[in-house]
Amino acid sequence: MASFFGRFTSHSHSNSNAPSAPSAPSPPPAPETHDQGQSHGTAAQYYSEQQRPRPYGSDYGGVSSYGSYGFPPGTSPEVIRSFQMVDRDGSGFIDENELQQALSSGYQRFSLRTVRLLIFLFRNPVDSTRMGPNEFAAIWSCLGQWRATFERYDRDRSGKIDALEMRDALYGLGYAVPSSVLQLLSSLYDDHCGGRVEYNFDSFVECGMIVKGLTEKFKEKDRNYTGSATLTYEDFMSTILPFLVSYS
Amino acid sequence: MASFFGRFTSHSHSNSNAPSAPSAPSPPPAPETHDQGQSHGTAAQYYSEQQRPRPYGSDYGGVSSYGSYGFPPGTSPEVIRSFQMVDRDGSGFIDENELQQALSSGYQRFSLRTVRLLIFLFRNPVDSTRMGPNEFAAIWSCLGQWRATFERYDRDRSGKIDALEMRDALYGLGYAVPSSVLQLLSSLYDDHCGGRVEYNFDSFVECGMIVKGLTEKFKEKDRNYTGSATLTYEDFMSTILPFLVSYS
Numbered sequence: 001m002a003s004f005f006g007r008f009t010s011h012s013h014s015n016s017n018a019p020s021a022p023s024a025p026s027p028p029p030a031p032e033t034h035d036q037g038q039s040h041g042t043a044a045q046y047y048s049e050q051q052r053p054r055p056y057g058s059d060y061g062g063v064s065s066y067g068s069y070g071f072p073p074g075t076s077p078e079v080i081r082s083f084q085m086v087d088r089d090g091s092g093f094i095d096e097n098e099l100q101q102a103l104s105s106g107y108q109r110f111s112l113r114t115v116r117l118l119i120f121l122f123r124n125p126v127d128s129t130r131m132g133p134n135e136f137a138a139i140w141s142c143l144g145q146w147r148a149t150f151e152r153y154d155r156d157r158s159g160k161i162d163a164l165e166m167r168d169a170l171y172g173l174g175y176a177v178p179s180s181v182l183q184l185l186s187s188l189y190d191d192h193c194g195g196r197v198e199y200n201f202d203s204f205v206e207c208g209m210i211v212k213g214l215t216e217k218f219k220e221k222d223r224n225y226t227g228s229a230t231l232t233y234e235d236f237m238s239t240i241l242p243f244l245v246s247y248s
Numbered sequence: 249m250a251s252f253f254g255r256f257t258s259h260s261h262s263n264s265n266a267p268s269a270p271s272a273p274s275p276p277p278a279p280e281t282h283d284q285g286q287s288h289g290t291a292a293q294y295y296s297e298q299q300r301p302r303p304y305g306s307d308y309g310g311v312s313s314y315g316s317y318g319f320p321p322g323t324s325p326e327v328i329r330s331f332q333m334v335d336r337d338g339s340g341f342i343d344e345n346e347l348q349q350a351l352s353s354g355y356q357r358f359s360l361r362t363v364r365l366l367i368f369l370f371r372n373p374v375d376s377t378r379m380g381p382n383e384f385a386a387i388w389s390c391l392g393q394w395r396a397t398f399e400r401y402d403r404d405r406s407g408k409i410d411a412l413e414m415r416d417a418l419y420g421l422g423y424a425v426p427s428s429v430l431q432l433l434s435s436l437y438d439d440h441c442g443g444r445v446e447y448n449f450d451s452f453v454e455c456g457m458i459v460k461g462l463t464e465k466f467k468e469k470d471r472n473y474t475g476s477a478t479l480t481y482e483d484f485m486s487t488i489l490p491f492l493v494s495y496s
Contacts, residue, residue, distance in 0.1 A: 177485075178481075178482045178485070180482060180486055181482060181485040181486060181489065184485075184486060184489040184490060184493065185489065187493050188492075188493050210489070210492060211485075214484070214485055214488060214489075215481075215485075218481055218484050218485075222481075227480055227481055228478055228479060228480045228481070228483075229478070229479060229481075229484070230476055230477065230478045230479075231476060231477060231478075231479065232475055232476045233426075233463075233466055233470075233475055233476070233477075234426045234428060234429060235476075236462070236466050236477070237425075237426070237429040237432075237459075237462055237463075237466075238428055238429060238432060240462060240488050240491065241429065241432040241433065241458070241462075242432060243488065243491075243492060244436075244458060244491060244492070245432065245435050245436050
Protein backbone atom coordinates (compact mmCIF):
# COMPACT_ATOMS: atom_id res chain seq x y z
CA MET A 1 0.00 0.00 0.00
CA ALA A 2 1.24 3.47 -0.84
CA SER A 3 2.22 5.74 2.01
CA PHE A 4 -0.50 7.94 3.51
CA PHE A 5 0.97 11.19 2.27
CA GLY A 6 1.89 9.67 -1.11
CA ARG A 7 -1.66 8.50 -1.67
CA PHE A 8 -3.32 11.84 -1.11
CA THR A 9 -0.74 13.91 -2.90
CA SER A 10 -1.38 11.69 -5.89
CA HIS A 11 -5.18 11.88 -5.43
CA SER A 12 -5.18 15.66 -5.30
CA HIS A 13 -2.91 15.87 -8.31
CA SER A 14 -5.09 13.63 -10.45
CA ASN A 15 -8.12 15.80 -9.66
CA SER A 16 -6.48 19.03 -10.67
CA ASN A 17 -5.54 17.51 -14.02
CA ALA A 18 -8.92 15.95 -14.75
CA PRO A 19 -11.64 18.14 -13.30
CA SER A 20 -15.19 16.83 -13.25
CA ALA A 21 -18.33 18.80 -13.99
CA PRO A 22 -19.65 20.06 -10.65
CA SER A 23 -23.37 19.72 -11.24
CA ALA A 24 -23.04 16.11 -12.36
CA PRO A 25 -19.65 15.11 -11.06
CA SER A 26 -17.97 11.91 -12.13
CA PRO A 27 -16.24 10.22 -9.22
CA PRO A 28 -12.50 10.67 -8.94
CA PRO A 29 -10.35 7.56 -9.50
CA ALA A 30 -11.33 4.82 -7.08
CA PRO A 31 -9.10 4.93 -4.03
CA GLU A 32 -7.40 1.88 -2.58
CA THR A 33 -9.78 -0.20 -0.50
CA HIS A 34 -10.18 1.24 2.97
CA ASP A 35 -10.79 -1.51 5.51
CA GLN A 36 -13.20 -0.07 8.09
CA GLY A 37 -11.58 -2.03 10.88
CA GLN A 38 -8.01 -1.02 10.17
CA SER A 39 -5.94 1.31 12.27
CA HIS A 40 -5.58 4.79 10.87
CA GLY A 41 -1.88 4.83 11.66
CA THR A 42 0.12 7.07 13.91
CA ALA A 43 -0.92 10.51 15.13
CA ALA A 44 1.19 12.10 12.41
CA GLN A 45 -1.09 10.49 9.84
CA TYR A 46 -4.34 12.03 11.09
CA TYR A 47 -4.22 14.57 8.33
CA SER A 48 -2.88 14.67 4.82
CA GLU A 49 -0.96 16.96 2.53
CA GLN A 50 -4.07 17.60 0.45
CA GLN A 51 -3.99 20.84 -1.49
CA ARG A 52 -6.83 23.23 -2.12
CA PRO A 53 -8.34 22.16 -5.47
CA ARG A 54 -7.46 24.38 -8.40
CA PRO A 55 -10.12 26.17 -10.45
CA TYR A 56 -11.57 24.33 -13.39
CA GLY A 57 -9.36 23.70 -16.40
CA SER A 58 -10.23 24.67 -19.95
CA ASP A 59 -10.93 21.17 -21.19
CA TYR A 60 -14.70 21.08 -20.86
CA GLY A 61 -16.11 24.19 -22.39
CA GLY A 62 -14.30 26.68 -20.21
CA VAL A 63 -14.15 30.32 -21.23
CA SER A 64 -10.83 32.08 -21.07
CA SER A 65 -11.91 35.54 -19.97
CA TYR A 66 -14.99 37.29 -18.57
CA GLY A 67 -13.78 40.86 -18.53
CA SER A 68 -14.17 42.59 -15.21
CA TYR A 69 -15.60 39.44 -13.62
CA GLY A 70 -12.08 38.17 -13.17
CA PHE A 71 -12.70 34.43 -13.17
CA PRO A 72 -9.62 32.25 -13.61
CA PRO A 73 -9.00 31.28 -17.26
CA GLY A 74 -10.96 28.18 -18.22
CA THR A 75 -13.72 28.58 -15.65
CA SER A 76 -16.83 26.62 -16.57
CA PRO A 77 -19.67 28.76 -18.03
CA GLU A 78 -22.01 27.19 -15.47
CA VAL A 79 -19.94 28.63 -12.61
CA ILE A 80 -19.90 32.07 -14.19
CA ARG A 81 -23.63 31.92 -14.94
CA SER A 82 -24.42 31.01 -11.34
CA PHE A 83 -22.32 33.90 -10.07
CA GLN A 84 -23.79 36.41 -12.52
CA MET A 85 -27.33 35.27 -11.72
CA VAL A 86 -27.02 36.61 -8.16
CA ASP A 87 -24.57 39.49 -8.75
CA ARG A 88 -27.25 41.65 -10.34
CA ASP A 89 -25.43 44.96 -10.03
CA GLY A 90 -22.31 43.51 -11.69
CA SER A 91 -20.14 44.61 -8.78
CA GLY A 92 -18.12 41.40 -8.96
CA PHE A 93 -18.89 40.57 -5.34
CA ILE A 94 -21.63 38.59 -3.64
CA ASP A 95 -22.70 38.32 0.01
CA GLU A 96 -23.64 35.27 2.09
CA ASN A 97 -27.28 35.16 0.99
CA GLU A 98 -26.28 35.48 -2.65
CA LEU A 99 -23.66 32.76 -2.27
CA GLN A 100 -26.32 30.51 -0.74
CA GLN A 101 -28.54 31.16 -3.75
CA ALA A 102 -25.76 30.78 -6.34
CA LEU A 103 -24.61 27.41 -4.98
CA SER A 104 -28.20 26.16 -5.03
CA SER A 105 -28.16 26.26 -8.84
CA GLY A 106 -25.39 23.67 -9.08
CA TYR A 107 -25.75 21.67 -5.89
CA GLN A 108 -28.58 22.13 -3.40
CA ARG A 109 -29.57 24.72 -0.85
CA PHE A 110 -26.99 24.91 1.92
CA SER A 111 -27.72 26.16 5.43
CA LEU A 112 -26.49 29.67 6.16
CA ARG A 113 -24.19 28.11 8.77
CA THR A 114 -22.41 26.07 6.09
CA VAL A 115 -22.34 29.05 3.74
CA ARG A 116 -20.66 31.20 6.43
CA LEU A 117 -18.08 28.50 7.01
CA LEU A 118 -17.35 28.33 3.27
CA ILE A 119 -16.92 32.11 3.11
CA PHE A 120 -14.63 32.03 6.14
CA LEU A 121 -12.43 29.24 4.78
CA PHE A 122 -12.19 30.58 1.22
CA ARG A 123 -12.26 34.27 2.11
CA ASN A 124 -10.60 37.03 0.19
CA PRO A 125 -7.75 38.34 2.37
CA VAL A 126 -8.48 41.93 1.28
CA ASP A 127 -12.21 41.96 2.01
CA SER A 128 -13.22 38.95 4.06
CA THR A 129 -16.92 39.80 4.06
CA ARG A 130 -17.52 39.49 0.31
CA MET A 131 -16.88 36.77 -2.25
CA GLY A 132 -15.33 37.52 -5.61
CA PRO A 133 -15.05 35.30 -8.73
CA ASN A 134 -11.86 33.57 -7.57
CA GLU A 135 -13.29 32.54 -4.20
CA PHE A 136 -16.56 31.46 -5.79
CA ALA A 137 -14.78 29.31 -8.41
CA ALA A 138 -12.62 27.72 -5.69
CA ILE A 139 -15.68 26.86 -3.56
CA TRP A 140 -17.54 25.43 -6.54
CA SER A 141 -14.55 23.31 -7.50
CA CYS A 142 -14.06 22.02 -3.97
CA LEU A 143 -17.76 21.15 -3.67
CA GLY A 144 -17.53 19.16 -6.93
CA GLN A 145 -14.86 16.96 -5.45
CA TRP A 146 -16.75 16.58 -2.18
CA ARG A 147 -20.00 15.74 -3.97
CA ALA A 148 -18.22 12.92 -5.84
CA THR A 149 -16.86 11.58 -2.55
CA PHE A 150 -20.26 11.84 -0.87
CA GLU A 151 -21.99 10.00 -3.71
CA ARG A 152 -19.43 7.22 -3.63
CA TYR A 153 -20.39 6.46 -0.02
CA ASP A 154 -24.13 7.06 -0.38
CA ARG A 155 -24.51 3.64 -2.00
CA ASP A 156 -28.31 3.46 -1.83
CA ARG A 157 -28.65 6.99 -3.25
CA SER A 158 -30.74 8.04 -0.26
CA GLY A 159 -29.00 11.40 -0.06
CA LYS A 160 -27.64 10.47 3.38
CA ILE A 161 -24.64 8.68 4.80
CA ASP A 162 -24.14 7.23 8.29
CA ALA A 163 -21.31 7.80 10.78
CA LEU A 164 -19.05 5.00 9.50
CA GLU A 165 -19.50 6.13 5.91
CA MET A 166 -18.79 9.67 7.07
CA ARG A 167 -15.50 8.52 8.54
CA ASP A 168 -14.55 6.77 5.31
CA ALA A 169 -15.68 9.70 3.17
CA LEU A 170 -13.50 12.11 5.19
CA TYR A 171 -10.66 9.63 4.84
CA GLY A 172 -11.30 9.65 1.10
CA LEU A 173 -10.84 13.44 1.15
CA GLY A 174 -7.53 13.05 2.96
CA TYR A 175 -8.57 13.40 6.61
CA ALA A 176 -8.09 10.46 8.97
CA VAL A 177 -10.24 11.73 11.81
CA PRO A 178 -10.03 9.99 15.24
CA SER A 179 -13.29 8.39 16.34
CA SER A 180 -13.53 10.62 19.43
CA VAL A 181 -13.51 13.63 17.11
CA LEU A 182 -16.12 12.05 14.85
CA GLN A 183 -18.37 11.56 17.87
CA LEU A 184 -18.07 15.23 18.75
CA LEU A 185 -18.86 16.19 15.17
CA SER A 186 -21.94 13.98 15.13
CA SER A 187 -23.30 15.79 18.21
CA LEU A 188 -23.82 18.79 15.89
CA TYR A 189 -26.60 16.75 14.28
CA ASP A 190 -27.90 14.76 17.22
CA ASP A 191 -31.55 15.60 17.83
CA HIS A 192 -31.42 13.84 21.23
CA CYS A 193 -34.22 11.49 20.17
CA GLY A 194 -31.98 8.43 20.31
CA GLY A 195 -31.97 7.93 16.54
CA ARG A 196 -28.86 7.24 14.47
CA VAL A 197 -27.10 10.37 13.26
CA GLU A 198 -27.11 10.70 9.47
CA TYR A 199 -25.50 13.30 7.25
CA ASN A 200 -26.97 14.85 4.14
CA PHE A 201 -24.65 16.63 1.70
CA ASP A 202 -25.05 19.96 3.51
CA SER A 203 -24.00 18.54 6.90
CA PHE A 204 -21.28 16.44 5.24
CA VAL A 205 -19.82 19.63 3.75
CA GLU A 206 -20.14 21.47 7.07
CA CYS A 207 -18.35 18.71 9.02
CA GLY A 208 -15.76 18.30 6.32
CA MET A 209 -15.07 22.04 6.21
CA ILE A 210 -14.65 22.19 9.98
CA VAL A 211 -12.20 19.29 9.82
CA LYS A 212 -10.38 20.84 6.86
CA GLY A 213 -10.15 24.28 8.45
CA LEU A 214 -9.00 23.15 11.87
CA THR A 215 -6.57 20.58 10.44
CA GLU A 216 -4.94 23.22 8.25
CA LYS A 217 -4.58 25.48 11.29
CA PHE A 218 -2.97 22.62 13.24
CA LYS A 219 -0.58 21.82 10.37
CA GLU A 220 0.64 25.44 10.42
CA LYS A 221 1.91 24.71 13.94
CA ASP A 222 3.16 21.19 13.16
CA ARG A 223 5.28 21.77 10.10
CA ASN A 224 7.17 18.50 10.45
CA TYR A 225 3.95 16.44 10.77
CA THR A 226 4.85 14.91 14.12
CA GLY A 227 1.20 14.77 15.18
CA SER A 228 1.59 17.27 18.01
CA ALA A 229 2.10 21.01 18.16
CA THR A 230 3.13 23.56 20.76
CA LEU A 231 1.00 26.70 20.95
CA THR A 232 1.27 29.80 23.08
CA TYR A 233 -1.89 31.06 24.78
CA GLU A 234 -2.16 33.81 22.18
CA ASP A 235 -1.71 31.30 19.30
CA PHE A 236 -4.34 29.05 20.80
CA MET A 237 -6.92 31.81 21.21
CA SER A 238 -6.19 33.38 17.82
CA THR A 239 -6.50 30.03 16.06
CA ILE A 240 -9.89 29.16 17.52
CA LEU A 241 -11.71 32.49 17.70
CA PRO A 242 -12.12 32.97 13.92
CA PHE A 243 -14.11 29.73 13.81
CA LEU A 244 -16.46 30.97 16.52
CA VAL A 245 -16.77 34.34 14.82
CA SER A 246 -17.56 32.71 11.47
CA TYR A 247 -20.45 30.89 13.15
CA SER A 248 -22.01 34.01 14.61
CA MET B 249 2.25 45.64 43.14
CA ALA B 250 1.10 42.16 44.06
CA SER B 251 1.90 39.33 41.64
CA PHE B 252 -0.66 38.58 38.93
CA PHE B 253 -1.65 35.23 40.35
CA GLY B 254 -1.63 36.55 43.92
CA ARG B 255 -3.94 39.36 43.02
CA PHE B 256 -6.63 37.26 41.42
CA THR B 257 -6.49 34.42 43.89
CA SER B 258 -7.16 37.03 46.55
CA HIS B 259 -9.89 38.68 44.44
CA SER B 260 -11.69 35.41 43.83
CA HIS B 261 -11.47 34.49 47.50
CA SER B 262 -12.90 37.79 48.69
CA ASN B 263 -15.85 37.35 46.33
CA SER B 264 -16.74 33.90 47.51
CA ASN B 265 -16.79 35.13 51.11
CA ALA B 266 -18.81 38.24 50.44
CA PRO B 267 -21.31 37.58 47.68
CA SER B 268 -23.30 40.45 46.27
CA ALA B 269 -27.00 40.42 45.40
CA PRO B 270 -27.26 39.59 41.70
CA SER B 271 -30.12 41.84 40.69
CA ALA B 272 -28.56 44.89 42.30
CA PRO B 273 -24.94 43.91 42.75
CA SER B 274 -22.54 45.89 44.84
CA PRO B 275 -19.13 46.12 43.25
CA PRO B 276 -16.43 43.80 44.56
CA PRO B 277 -13.50 45.43 46.39
CA ALA B 278 -11.81 47.97 44.15
CA PRO B 279 -8.85 46.39 42.37
CA GLU B 280 -5.44 47.98 42.13
CA THR B 281 -5.30 50.69 39.49
CA HIS B 282 -4.80 49.21 36.05
CA ASP B 283 -2.78 51.50 33.85
CA GLN B 284 -4.17 51.11 30.31
CA GLY B 285 -0.74 51.60 28.80
CA GLN B 286 1.08 49.04 30.88
CA SER B 287 2.35 45.71 29.68
CA HIS B 288 0.28 42.73 30.71
CA GLY B 289 3.38 40.77 31.62
CA THR B 290 4.73 37.53 30.24
CA ALA B 291 2.78 34.93 28.33
CA ALA B 292 2.39 32.88 31.49
CA GLN B 293 0.38 35.74 32.96
CA TYR B 294 -2.28 35.87 30.27
CA TYR B 295 -4.69 33.99 32.44
CA SER B 296 -5.32 33.70 36.14
CA GLU B 297 -6.04 31.07 38.72
CA GLN B 298 -9.59 32.37 39.12
CA GLN B 299 -12.04 29.78 40.40
CA ARG B 300 -15.65 29.27 39.38
CA PRO B 301 -17.72 31.39 41.79
CA ARG B 302 -19.50 29.43 44.50
CA PRO B 303 -23.29 29.54 44.94
CA TYR B 304 -24.67 32.25 47.16
CA GLY B 305 -24.01 32.06 50.87
CA SER B 306 -26.71 32.18 53.55
CA ASP B 307 -25.96 35.70 54.72
CA TYR B 308 -28.57 37.60 52.74
CA GLY B 309 -31.88 35.88 53.13
CA GLY B 310 -30.84 32.50 51.75
CA VAL B 311 -33.05 29.47 52.29
CA SER B 312 -31.46 26.25 53.44
CA SER B 313 -33.52 23.70 51.55
CA TYR B 314 -36.06 23.55 48.74
CA GLY B 315 -36.96 19.88 48.83
CA SER B 316 -36.68 18.16 45.48
CA TYR B 317 -35.46 21.33 43.81
CA GLY B 318 -31.99 20.59 45.11
CA PHE B 319 -30.58 24.11 45.29
CA PRO B 320 -27.38 24.48 47.30
CA PRO B 321 -28.02 25.49 50.94
CA GLY B 322 -28.31 29.25 51.31
CA THR B 323 -29.47 29.94 47.76
CA SER B 324 -31.20 33.32 47.43
CA PRO B 325 -35.02 33.11 47.22
CA GLU B 326 -34.84 35.29 44.09
CA VAL B 327 -32.77 32.65 42.29
CA ILE B 328 -35.18 29.89 43.29
CA ARG B 329 -38.20 32.00 42.34
CA SER B 330 -36.73 32.70 38.90
CA PHE B 331 -36.07 29.01 38.34
CA GLN B 332 -39.53 27.91 39.55
CA MET B 333 -41.21 30.55 37.42
CA VAL B 334 -40.09 28.79 34.23
CA ASP B 335 -39.98 25.18 35.47
CA ARG B 336 -43.76 24.92 35.43
CA ASP B 337 -43.96 21.13 35.56
CA GLY B 338 -41.65 21.02 38.61
CA SER B 339 -39.30 18.59 36.83
CA GLY B 340 -36.25 20.32 38.30
CA PHE B 341 -34.80 20.95 34.83
CA ILE B 342 -35.10 23.80 32.35
CA ASP B 343 -34.13 24.08 28.68
CA GLU B 344 -32.38 26.88 26.78
CA ASN B 345 -35.50 28.95 26.16
CA GLU B 346 -36.53 28.65 29.79
CA LEU B 347 -33.05 29.61 30.97
CA GLN B 348 -33.21 32.66 28.72
CA GLN B 349 -36.53 33.62 30.31
CA ALA B 350 -35.40 32.90 33.90
CA LEU B 351 -32.25 35.02 33.61
CA SER B 352 -34.32 37.90 32.23
CA SER B 353 -36.00 38.30 35.61
CA GLY B 354 -32.75 39.16 37.38
CA TYR B 355 -30.62 40.62 34.61
CA GLN B 356 -31.85 41.30 31.10
CA ARG B 357 -32.75 39.26 28.08
CA PHE B 358 -29.71 37.43 26.75
CA SER B 359 -29.33 36.28 23.15
CA LEU B 360 -29.86 32.56 22.60
CA ARG B 361 -26.22 32.40 21.51
CA THR B 362 -25.05 33.60 24.93
CA VAL B 363 -27.55 31.31 26.68
CA ARG B 364 -26.18 28.29 24.78
CA LEU B 365 -22.66 29.22 25.73
CA LEU B 366 -23.68 29.49 29.41
CA ILE B 367 -25.34 26.06 29.26
CA PHE B 368 -22.26 24.58 27.59
CA LEU B 369 -19.82 26.03 30.12
CA PHE B 370 -21.90 25.22 33.22
CA ARG B 371 -23.39 21.99 31.91
CA ASN B 372 -24.42 19.07 34.03
CA PRO B 373 -22.01 16.22 33.22
CA VAL B 374 -24.85 13.67 33.41
CA ASP B 375 -27.32 15.42 31.10
CA SER B 376 -25.64 18.24 29.22
CA THR B 377 -28.81 19.36 27.45
CA ARG B 378 -30.76 20.43 30.56
CA MET B 379 -30.03 22.77 33.44
CA GLY B 380 -30.74 21.78 37.03
CA PRO B 381 -30.80 23.96 40.19
CA ASN B 382 -27.05 23.68 40.80
CA GLU B 383 -26.10 24.83 37.32
CA PHE B 384 -28.68 27.61 37.40
CA ALA B 385 -27.43 28.90 40.78
CA ALA B 386 -23.83 28.80 39.53
CA ILE B 387 -24.71 30.79 36.38
CA TRP B 388 -26.69 33.36 38.40
CA SER B 389 -23.82 33.77 40.83
CA CYS B 390 -21.26 34.16 38.06
CA LEU B 391 -23.43 36.74 36.28
CA GLY B 392 -23.70 38.73 39.53
CA GLN B 393 -19.96 39.08 39.69
CA TRP B 394 -19.73 39.94 35.99
CA ARG B 395 -22.49 42.52 36.26
CA ALA B 396 -20.58 44.26 39.05
CA THR B 397 -17.45 44.31 36.89
CA PHE B 398 -19.36 45.59 33.86
CA GLU B 399 -20.98 48.40 35.86
CA ARG B 400 -17.65 49.49 37.27
CA TYR B 401 -16.38 50.14 33.72
CA ASP B 402 -19.63 51.55 32.33
CA ARG B 403 -18.91 54.87 34.02
CA ASP B 404 -21.56 56.91 32.23
CA ARG B 405 -24.22 54.24 32.90
CA SER B 406 -24.98 54.01 29.16
CA GLY B 407 -25.28 50.23 29.32
CA LYS B 408 -22.29 49.92 27.01
CA ILE B 409 -18.52 49.75 27.30
CA ASP B 410 -15.90 50.28 24.60
CA ALA B 411 -12.99 48.06 23.55
CA LEU B 412 -10.46 49.48 26.03
CA GLU B 413 -12.94 49.20 28.90
CA MET B 414 -13.68 45.66 27.74
CA ARG B 415 -10.01 44.81 28.04
CA ASP B 416 -9.86 46.24 31.54
CA ALA B 417 -13.12 44.57 32.58
CA LEU B 418 -11.81 41.16 31.44
CA TYR B 419 -8.60 41.93 33.33
CA GLY B 420 -10.74 42.69 36.38
CA LEU B 421 -12.27 39.23 36.04
CA GLY B 422 -8.83 37.65 35.96
CA TYR B 423 -8.14 37.41 32.21
CA ALA B 424 -5.28 39.38 30.70
CA VAL B 425 -6.26 39.01 27.06
CA PRO B 426 -3.71 39.93 24.35
CA SER B 427 -4.84 42.80 22.13
CA SER B 428 -4.78 40.61 18.98
CA VAL B 429 -7.31 38.32 20.67
CA LEU B 430 -9.46 41.28 21.73
CA GLN B 431 -9.55 42.44 18.11
CA LEU B 432 -10.79 39.03 16.99
CA LEU B 433 -13.44 39.08 19.72
CA SER B 434 -14.62 42.52 18.66
CA SER B 435 -15.19 41.26 15.10
CA LEU B 436 -18.11 39.27 16.56
CA TYR B 437 -19.86 42.62 17.02
CA ASP B 438 -18.53 44.59 14.09
CA ASP B 439 -21.39 45.64 11.81
CA HIS B 440 -18.89 46.67 9.08
CA CYS B 441 -20.28 50.20 9.09
CA GLY B 442 -17.03 51.68 10.33
CA GLY B 443 -18.43 52.57 13.75
CA ARG B 444 -16.67 51.85 17.03
CA VAL B 445 -17.47 48.44 18.48
CA GLU B 446 -19.32 48.66 21.80
CA TYR B 447 -20.41 45.91 24.16
CA ASN B 448 -23.67 45.72 26.06
CA PHE B 449 -23.91 43.36 29.04
CA ASP B 450 -25.07 40.47 26.83
CA SER B 451 -22.09 40.73 24.48
CA PHE B 452 -19.75 41.37 27.41
CA VAL B 453 -20.92 38.10 28.98
CA GLU B 454 -20.61 36.25 25.66
CA CYS B 455 -17.05 37.47 25.07
CA GLY B 456 -16.11 36.86 28.68
CA MET B 457 -17.52 33.33 28.60
CA ILE B 458 -15.62 32.50 25.42
CA VAL B 459 -12.41 33.77 27.01
CA LYS B 460 -13.14 31.92 30.26
CA GLY B 461 -14.01 28.64 28.52
CA LEU B 462 -11.07 28.59 26.13
CA THR B 463 -8.62 29.75 28.79
CA GLU B 464 -9.69 26.95 31.11
CA LYS B 465 -9.20 24.45 28.30
CA PHE B 466 -5.72 25.82 27.65
CA LYS B 467 -4.83 25.68 31.34
CA GLU B 468 -5.70 21.96 31.40
CA LYS B 469 -2.84 21.50 28.92
CA ASP B 470 -0.49 23.99 30.61
CA ARG B 471 -0.56 22.81 34.20
CA ASN B 472 2.64 24.63 35.14
CA TYR B 473 1.43 27.95 33.70
CA THR B 474 4.35 28.37 31.32
CA GLY B 475 2.20 30.20 28.77
CA SER B 476 2.47 27.50 26.12
CA ALA B 477 1.04 24.03 25.72
CA THR B 478 1.68 20.99 23.56
CA LEU B 479 -1.38 19.36 22.05
CA THR B 480 -1.80 16.30 19.88
CA TYR B 481 -4.02 16.59 16.81
CA GLU B 482 -6.76 14.72 18.65
CA ASP B 483 -6.45 17.00 21.72
CA PHE B 484 -6.60 20.06 19.51
CA MET B 485 -9.72 18.94 17.65
CA SER B 486 -11.48 17.67 20.78
CA THR B 487 -10.80 20.91 22.63
CA ILE B 488 -12.24 23.17 19.96
CA LEU B 489 -15.19 21.22 18.57
CA PRO B 490 -17.42 21.49 21.67
CA PHE B 491 -17.30 25.29 21.31
CA LEU B 492 -18.47 25.05 17.71
CA VAL B 493 -21.16 22.56 18.66
CA SER B 494 -22.42 24.79 21.47
CA TYR B 495 -22.86 27.58 18.92
CA SER B 496 -24.93 25.51 16.54
